[in-house]
Amino acid sequence: MTSTDLRPTPTRTPPVTLASRLAALRGSAIRDLLTLTARDDVLSLAGGLPAADLMPRERIAAAADRALRSPAAVQYSETAGLAHLREVVAAHESGRTGRPVAPGEVVVTSGSQQALDLLARALLDPGDPVAVEDPVYVGALQVLQAAGAAVHPLPLDAEGMRVDLLAERLAAGFRPRLVHTVSSFHNPRGVTMSQERRRALAGLAERYGFLVVEDDPYGLLSFDGAPPRPLAAHGEHVVRLGSASKVLAPSLRVGWLVAPPVLAAAVERLKQSTDLCGSSLTQMITAELLADEPWFAAHVAGVRRENRGRAAALTAAVDAEFGSAVTRSTPTGGMFCWLEFADGTDTAALLPHALEHGVGYVPGNAFAVDGGTGLRSAARLCFATYPPDLLTEAVRRLARASRRRDS
Amino acid sequence: MTSTDLRPTPTRTPPVTLASRLAALRGSAIRDLLTLTARDDVLSLAGGLPAADLMPRERIAAAADRALRSPAAVQYSETAGLAHLREVVAAHESGRTGRPVAPGEVVVTSGSQQALDLLARALLDPGDPVAVEDPVYVGALQVLQAAGAAVHPLPLDAEGMRVDLLAERLAAGFRPRLVHTVSSFHNPRGVTMSQERRRALAGLAERYGFLVVEDDPYGLLSFDGAPPRPLAAHGEHVVRLGSASKVLAPSLRVGWLVAPPVLAAAVERLKQSTDLCGSSLTQMITAELLADEPWFAAHVAGVRRENRGRAAALTAAVDAEFGSAVTRSTPTGGMFCWLEFADGTDTAALLPHALEHGVGYVPGNAFAVDGGTGLRSAARLCFATYPPDLLTEAVRRLARASRRRDS
Numbered sequence: 001m002t003s004t005d006l007r008p009t010p011t012r013t014p015p016v017t018l019a020s021r022l023a024a025l026r027g028s029a030i031r032d033l034l035t036l037t038a039r040d041d042v043l044s045l046a047g048g049l050p051a052a053d054l055m056p057r058e059r060i061a062a063a064a065d066r067a068l069r070s071p072a073a074v075q076y077s078e079t080a081g082l083a084h085l086r087e088v089v090a091a092h093e094s095g096r097t098g099r100p101v102a103p104g105e106v107v108v109t110s111g112s113q114q115a116l117d118l119l120a121r122a123l124l125d126p127g128d129p130v131a132v133e134d135p136v137y138v139g140a141l142q143v144l145q146a147a148g149a150a151v152h153p154l155p156l157d158a159e160g161m162r163v164d165l166l167a168e169r170l171a172a173g174f175r176p177r178l179v180h181t182v183s184s185f186h187n188p189r190g191v192t193m194s195q196e197r198r199r200a201l202a203g204l205a206e207r208y209g210f211l212v213v214e215d216d217p218y219g220l221l222s223f224d225g226a227p228p229r230p231l232a233a234h235g236e237h238v239v240r241l242g243s244a245s246k247v248l249a250p251s252l253r254v255g256w257l258v259a260p261p262v263l264a265a266a267v268e269r270l271k272q273s274t275d276l277c278g279s280s281l282t283q284m285i286t287a288e289l290l291a292d293e294p295w296f297a298a299h300v301a302g303v304r305r306e307n308r309g310r311a312a313a314l315t316a317a318v319d320a321e322f323g324s325a326v327t328r329s330t331p332t333g334g335m336f337c338w339l340e341f342a343d344g345t346d347t348a349a350l351l352p353h354a355l356e357h358g359v360g361y362v363p364g365n366a367f368a369v370d371g372g373t374g375l376r377s378a379a380r381l382c383f384a385t386y387p388p389d390l391l392t393e394a395v396r397r398l399a400r401a402s403r404r405r406d407s
Numbered sequence: 408m409t410s411t412d413l414r415p416t417p418t419r420t421p422p423v424t425l426a427s428r429l430a431a432l433r434g435s436a437i438r439d440l441l442t443l444t445a446r447d448d449v450l451s452l453a454g455g456l457p458a459a460d461l462m463p464r465e466r467i468a469a470a471a472d473r474a475l476r477s478p479a480a481v482q483y484s485e486t487a488g489l490a491h492l493r494e495v496v497a498a499h500e501s502g503r504t505g506r507p508v509a510p511g512e513v514v515v516t517s518g519s520q521q522a523l524d525l526l527a528r529a530l531l532d533p534g535d536p537v538a539v540e541d542p543v544y545v546g547a548l549q550v551l552q553a554a555g556a557a558v559h560p561l562p563l564d565a566e567g568m569r570v571d572l573l574a575e576r577l578a579a580g581f582r583p584r585l586v587h588t589v590s591s592f593h594n595p596r597g598v599t600m601s602q603e604r605r606r607a608l609a610g611l612a613e614r615y616g617f618l619v620v621e622d623d624p625y626g627l628l629s630f631d632g633a634p635p636r637p638l639a640a641h642g643e644h645v646v647r648l649g650s651a652s653k654v655l656a657p658s659l660r661v662g663w664l665v666a667p668p669v670l671a672a673a674v675e676r677l678k679q680s681t682d683l684c685g686s687s688l689t690q691m692i693t694a695e696l697l698a699d700e701p702w703f704a705a706h707v708a709g710v711r712r713e714n715r716g717r718a719a720a721l722t723a724a725v726d727a728e729f730g731s732a733v734t735r736s737t738p739t740g741g742m743f744c745w746l747e748f749a750d751g752t753d754t755a756a757l758l759p760h761a762l763e764h765g766v767g768y769v770p771g772n773a774f775a776v777d778g779g780t781g782l783r784s785a786a787r788l789c790f791a792t793y794p795p796d797l798l799t800e801a802v803r804r805l806a807r808a809s810r811r812r813d814s
Contacts, residue, residue, distance in 0.1 A: 076454075139683070276520045281658040
């Protein structure tokens with residue numbers, strides 16, 4: 001079978017249009033970016049990969065072994081997630097939000113990405129207006145665009161989403177069906193929405209009848225050990241997305257959403273037709289680790305501490321190598337540092353040179369909602385993947401690439 | 408937060424329509440059926456659950472332990488599946504189809520259900536005509552309906568899909584975009600498409616430019632040890648869906664599709680936005696078990712043998728208890744036996760009585776494409792879930808329920 005041989009043999013029927021349909025499916029920005037991480041000679045700050053060396057492999061192996069003593073660990077599971085894991089997640093989210101979350105409000109998904117995709121499929125018709133932060137989490141943009149939504153960008157500043165601008169647009173008649181935010185330690189920008197803005201956004205959602213989707217994979221990874229109080233603590237029109245990927249391991253493929261039961265049930269029905277159910281094995285492992293609160297707290301504290309050290313190494317190297325040639329964010333949690341070149345350097349144009357020098361990053365434009373050029377001098381650097389010495393070396397390479405290109 | 412409190416507080420904005428949108432999302436037939444299996448006092452022949460006691464839990468535990476010595480087992484993986492697993496699946500599918508399958512033709516999915524969902528999303532616009540078998544695999548019907556396809560039923564007989572009727576409709580101008588078939592050991596009907604019809608269907612697909620989706624989770628579970636030659640062996644317009652669920656364990660959530668690279672790449676891009684990637688842990692486990700060919704062959708032979716014994720126990724009990732009051736299929740593989748009551752018993756009406764007597768099954772009407780009453784006297788019995796003695800007892804209960812209701 002040749003790769004494109006989907007054309008029919010000559011007959012009276014019209015030629016099949018599969019080839020043209022497929023060509024129209026747009027490529028994936030994230031995917032194109034992740035290919036940068038694959039080269040052995042490149043230190044990639046591009047991927048949003050948590051550090052595999054900080055993940056609790058031995059504990060996961062022990063939990064897998066324990067789980068597999070039960071036949072339930074190999075069988076199909078409930079579509080909304082194993083009952084026990086839903087209870088554990090409900091307790092965990094009760095602790096986070098400060099209100100009692102019931103297991104019936106929880107749907108376990110294949111990472112929080114699936115939660116977002118199912119939500120969009122449940123709630124959006126083509127043309128429905130939605131709002132996202134700009135720069136945006138690319139995975140959210142893809143989901144919303146795939147659902148045919150009309151995506152409106154909202155700028156960010158040091159306190160997160162410009163909720164004041166949203167309020168102005170709402171007053172002028174803008175009626176989004178949902179508003180997506182990475183409220184804490186934003187991807188890619190690194191900022192955390194202030195509590196005042198969270199309160200304001202939750203209030204607007206109730207007043208104007210839209211849903212806020214609070215995408216919160218990084219909240220627990222606060223360097224000072226105090227996770228920001230969730231948006232969901234401020235109002236009832238907030239669907240929370242959580243994930244085990246950044247605090248335990250991505251390969252568990254355990255994320256979740258917390259939503260009113262009627263919406264949770266709708267998402268569950270959609271999940272049924274998309275993949276029947278998640279893995280009972282990885283869900284049993286996740287339940288054991290999340291439910292062991294002393295262990296989990298100590299584990300997350302360790303990841304936090306290590307990430308803080310990595311962020312410090314990265315920012316120190318940026319300061320030493322670039323000085324006033326760049327401005328940078330000061331990470332307070334999460335996984336990303338945001339750089340802006342003062343001289344207007346086109347970071348997309350710089351990237352091939354950087355790769356030649358053995359370092360990768362994501363150019364700012366990749367996170368632009370409208371694909372415009374407003375972020376052309378910015379770059380996202382992930383500090384979570386490597387230990388400090390490699391981060392220092394990666395920044396040195398970036399500086400070398402930048403200087404070489406200037407000269 | 409109350410369960411349905413998604414209405415905005417009174418303002419000048421129009422009331423949000425979330426509640427009405429959610430109410431419109433139809434319930435899931437499979438899900439409703441699976442709730443039957445949850446009661447402890449019921450022997451359920453309703454679920455399509457392979458026997459957990461036949462799944463290789465110890466081997467899976469050992470493979471998990473081995474995989475978790477590598478950091479790759481906890482990290483994100485490639486969207487299309489771990490490269491090694493794609494190679495192993497490509498080799499496996501080369502053996503099945505008798506033609507060289509390249510890893511680039513394989514996308515690993517969260518069960519074959521996700522492969523079907525992604526295919527439908529990649530290929531179908533609302534209103535696009537598709538054809539399915541009637542009775543139909545309900546999971547396929549749900550996916551195609553969710554994609555907005557116009558679903559045309561094709562009846563089955565003892566040799567599988569009535570390809571002759573499809574040919575007539577094609578000659579009359581019917582132009583499906585795809586045709587879905589469970590070619591071997593059909594769910595729910597149990598039949599296997601003859602090689603002659605496979606050849607004819609593959610030829611029609613090439614002539615008229617549609618894709619056949621060969622959904623083949625049961626092919627290896629042929630009682631005589633000779634898996635039917637796949638449809639994909641007969642032509643190039645066939646996308647194959649495979650799964651580890653019935654031959655290893657559903658909790659691995661490893662299925663796959665084999666498609667021309669251009670289509671595989673489109674499915675991969677869609678998978679990226681729906682859940683980023685599958686689990687590297689369960690994919691490493693699956694790769695180890697599938698690649699160990701002598702072990703895998705012996706394991707599958709054992710499952711086959713045991714299933715054959717279970718089918719024999721079920722059919723013997725049906726014959727002993729019902730005699731000529733029912734006609735039944737003679738299973739030759741897979742997991743299902745199909746019953747038809749000679750006296751026109753309404754199996755949906757019988758079901759509550761059967762549950763009272765401690766046995767569950769799926770009424771035939773649940774598999775009707777048009778929701779009509781043509782299958783009202785039929786029932787699907789799964790013989791894979793229980794050992795022989797429990798199957799015998801389940802059939803006794805069914806007979807008792809049937810007699811009690813008659814009297």
